[in-house]
Amino acid sequence: MDPIKLSAPQYEFLSSPAEWVAYGGAAGGGKTFSILLDPLRHCQGEYAQPFFRGVILRKTFPQIMKSGGLYDESSKIYSYLNANFNHTRSEWTFPCGAKINLDVIQADRDLDNFQGAQLSYVAFDEATQFPLKHVLYLWGRVRSKAGIPGCLRLTANPDNDSWLYKLIHWWIDPTTGFPIKERSGKIRHFTVVDGDNFVWFDEPQYEVNPDTGEQQKTTVSFTFIPATLDDNKALTTADPSYRARLMQLSDNERERYLSGCWLAAATTDTEWPRDWFIDLFVDDSEYPPPYSEAIGNRQCVRMFAIDPSKGRNPRKGDYSAIVCSAVTSDLTYVDSDIRRRPPSQIVEDLFAFCEHPLHRIGPGDLIGIESLQFQSLFRDMILNYAKDHPQMALAIYLAAGNILIPVEDPLPKPLRIRRLDPRLRARKFRFLRNPSNSILLMQLKQFNGRNEQGQHDDGPDALDMTLQLPIQLENYYKRLAEGKTS
Numbered sequence: 304m305d306p307i308k309l310s311a312p313q314y315e316f317l318s319s320p321a322e323w324v325a326y327g328g329a330a331g332g333g334k335t336f337s338i339l340l341d342p343l344r345h346c347q348g349e350y351a352q353p354f355f356r357g358v359i360l361r362k363t364f365p366q367i368m369k370s371g372g373l374y375d376e377s378s379k380i381y382s383y384l385n386a387n388f389n390h391t392r393s394e395w396t397f398p399c400g401a402k403i404n405l406d407v408i409q410a411d412r413d414l415d416n417f418q419g420a421q422l423s424y425v426a427f428d429e430a431t432q433f434p435l436k437h438v439l440y441l442w443g444r445v446r447s448k449a450g451i452p453g454c455l456r457l458t459a460n461p462d463n464d465s466w467l468y469k470l471i472h473w474w475i476d477p478t479t480g481f482p483i484k485e486r487s488g489k490i491r492h493f494t495v496v497d498g499d500n501f502v503w504f505d506e507p508q509y510e511v512n513p514d515t516g517e518q519q520k521t522t523v524s525f526t527f528i529p530a531t532l533d534d535n536k537a538l539t540t541a542d543p544s545y546r547a548r549l550m551q552l553s554d555n556e557r558e559r560y561l562s563g564c565w566l567a568a569a570t571t572d573t574e575w576p577r578d579w580f581i582d583l584f585v586d587d588s589e590y591p592p593p594y595s596e597a598i599g600n601r602q603c604v605r606m607f608a609i610d611p612s613k614g615r616n617p618r619k620g621d622y623s624a625i626v627c628s629a630v631t632s633d634l635t636y637v638d639s640d641i642r643r644r645p646p647s648q649i650v651e652d653l654f655a656f657c658e659h660p661l662h663r664i665g666p667g668d669l670i671g672i673e674s675l676q677f678q679s680l681f682r683d684m685i686l687n688y689a690k691d692h693p694q695m696a697l698a699i700y701l702a703a704g705n706i707l708i709p710v711e712d713p714l715p716k717p718l719r720i721r722r723l724d725p726r727l728r729a730r731k732f733r734f735l736r737n738p739s740n741s742i743l744l745m746q747l748k749q750f751n752g753r754n755e756q757g758q759h760d761d762g763p764d765a766l767d768m769t770l771q772l773p774i775q776l777e778n779y780y781k782r783l784a785e786g787k788t789s
Contacts, residue, residue, distance in 0.1 A: 312487070312530035313337050316456075321490050321524040323442075325430070325457040325471055328482065328563035329531035334458035338426040339377050345423065345451060346401040347384050353400030354448040357424035358417075360441070362432045364407055367393065373405050373428065408437050420444045423451060430457035431465040435499050442523075461565040463745050464759070468565055469738065470501060474527040477584060477741040480558075480566025482529035492522040531563050566745050574750045579727050583744070584736040590636050591629050593663045603631045605662055607670040608710070608768035610761045611649055611681055622742070623649050624765035627662045635726060635770070638662055638735045641742045641762045650684045657697040661735070664700045669772040671708035682707055710768055710775050717752040720763045722770070 309317070316326045316337050327334040338359060345355040359373060367373040377395065378388070381403075386395045395403045403424075408414065414437065425441045427433055438455070445453035459467055463480070470493075474486045492504045509518040558567035591603045610624040622641050629636040640656050657664040664670065672682060685707060689698035701707070712719055726732055727747070734740040743762040750760055 310530065312528050313340075315488050316528045316530075317341055319488060319490075319526055319528065321526045322453070323455045323457065323523055323525040325459065325467065325525075325527045326530060327458045328461055328529045328565070330460060330560040333530060335373065335376055335428055336380075338428060338456050338458055339373075339380055341426070341456060342403055342424045343380070343384070346386075346397040346403065347399065351397070351399035351401060352423070352451060355401035355423045355451070356421060357401075357403040357426070358406050358420075358422055358441070359403065359426045359428060360406055360408055360433070361428050362407060362409060364393075366429075367405050367407065377403075377405065408433060408441075411437075414440050417441060417444050421446050421448055422453070424454055424456075426456040426458075428458050429460070431459045431462040431467050435466040435495075439495065461559045461563060461567060463565050463567075463742075466499060469499075470525070471527040471565075472738045472741065473503070474529070475565050477566075477736065477738075477744070479581075480564040480745075482527070482563065482565075486527075488526050488528050490524050490526045492524050494522050529563060532561060566741075566748060573748060574721070574752055575724070575727055575747070577748060579730065580744055580748055583730070583732055583734050584740070585636070585733045586736055587661060589733070590638070590661050590735055591631055593661070593665060593668075603629045603636075605629050605664065605668040606769040606772045607657065607662075607664065607668065608765045608772065609649065609653060609670075609672050609681075610765040610768065611646060611673070622746075622759050622761045624743075624761040625649070625653055625656050626743070626762065626765040626769055627656070628766065628769035629662065630770075634731055634733050636733045636735070637740065637743070637766060638737075639739045639743045639762060639765070641739050641746075646681060646684065650681075650688050653685065654688060654692060654695050654697050657700070658695055663696045665696070666700075666703070668700070668705075669708060669776060670697075670700075670705075671710045671768060671772045671775055673768065674709040674711045682709075706779075708772055708776050708779055710771065711778070712768075712771065712775075716760065716764055719767045719771075720750060720760060721752065722767050723747075723763065726770075 310333060312326070313333055313336075316324060317340065326337055342355070342357040344350055345352045345357075361367050361373060365372075369375075374388075374393075381388070381395050381397075384397060386397045388395050393405045395405075397403075406416070417440070422441070422444045425445060427438060427441075430438065438457070442455050445455065457467065459465075461480075462468060468475075473491065474482055474489075476483050492507045493501045494508070496502055504522055507520055507524065508522045510521050511517070512519050556567070558564040593605060606628045608624075608626050610626075622643055625640040627638050629638075638659075638661065640652055644652070656662070657670075672685075685697075686701070689695070689701050692698050693702065734744060743766065746759050746762045750763055
């Protein structure tokens with residue numbers, strides 16, 4: 304076997320001390336090769352551990368056994384180390400006793416195969432094909448007898464609708480979708496709350512075990528290391544035409560698979576040019592403050608809109624959107640809360656959103672709800688929550704006689720969203736720099752007006768709704784005067 308020549312990202316990946324490491328992005332970056340190479344330090348040589356147990360996962364067995372799959376690629380490396388492969392168990396055994404299993408998780412029931420397992424190393428090849436709960440379950444099985452720190456490794460191509468994008472968001476430029484070079488390999492620490500929400504820290508967090516009095520770590524160390532085809536000289540040398548084949552992809556797919564852009568749309572064409580969305584993010588200090596009773600000032604009117612999710616499944620349905628537009632004489636400043644969640648959670652999040660110091664709802668502000676779907680029920684849920692939380696800003700706002708404006712817009716959704724064109728064209732929007740607004744901007748970039756499956760437009764629709772609220776309020780009072788509403 305010829306000496307292995309590592310690229311700079313591969314070396315960074317193999318040497319990272321983080322418990323979780325995500326690697327890759329573009330196609331051809333050497334992702335699979337890297338996760339096959341990573342556990343070998345514990346399988347041979349002076350650091351060999353006979354109790355080492357590793358598992359490398361794909362979604363299906365054909366992905367393992369097909370030509371160029373995990374088995375083929377692992378054979379090129381492991382056979383030179385005198386490892387034997389058991390086809391029945393899909394498992395490599397090394398002379399020292401260490402084992403690496405090539406396995407699959409297709410559904411929740413497959414997790415039972417790992418119940419009671421004690422793993423040293425877990426890797427998900429093409430991690431975006433797995434739900435987060437599968438990753439967390441396997442992480443819970445990392446409790447090795449080998450006496451080495453457990454680790455979990457993730458590889459993937461860009462997918463901005465995945466949980467992995469939320470995980471690596473800090474490492475990605477929210478405007479361009481490309482990795483921030485200076486942050487490659489930088490370690491941060493997270494914990495997961497409510498099943499899929501990441502809470503981040505710059506340093507590891509600890510708590511005292513009440514039974515032992517000892518400190519125990521409550522966070523996981525994580526980093527992201529991007530790689531592209533340009534980093535994999537071995538592939539470009541062995542297959543010079545690979546780049547040419549990637550160049551034949553559509554513009555957006557080429558951005559994903561060749562350039563490693565995490566905000567590239569999955570569609571072949573979009574409504575608006577990408578350069579309309581450059582440099583639109585602002586920090587908290589640039590966002591106009593809300594109304595202040597103390598000094599009686601107002602720089603702008605805040606207009607809030609809620610677009611509830613249609614889907615019943617909070618994991619797979621549409622996004623629900625809460626959007627606030629702070630409209631000044633020159634610019635429209637936008638903040639949002641966009642995610643998949645059940646209706647009850649939307650109500651709770653709405654009240655928290657209206658409580659936020661940057662856009663606390665007050666006199667003169669407007670708030671509307673799409674009148675379709677389950678608007679009547681949703682309105683009652685909001686009013687009941689207000690009764691139970693009278694001290695919150697939205698409850699005070701409603702108690703003062705302000706209404707939840709029912710938004711009745713006869714235009715189809717694509718036409719409603721296209722009303723944003725003049726402001727987008729003139730670059731009159733500014734978005735607070737945060738993950739939710741990155742999702743909103745991504746939905747705007749991907750919008751093509753065709754309601755294609757997999758395309759999400761709830762955020763842009765709610766953004767348009769905010770700007771229509773003055774007209775919607777006027778129409779509501781007209782209908783009220785005519786006895787057409789109550």
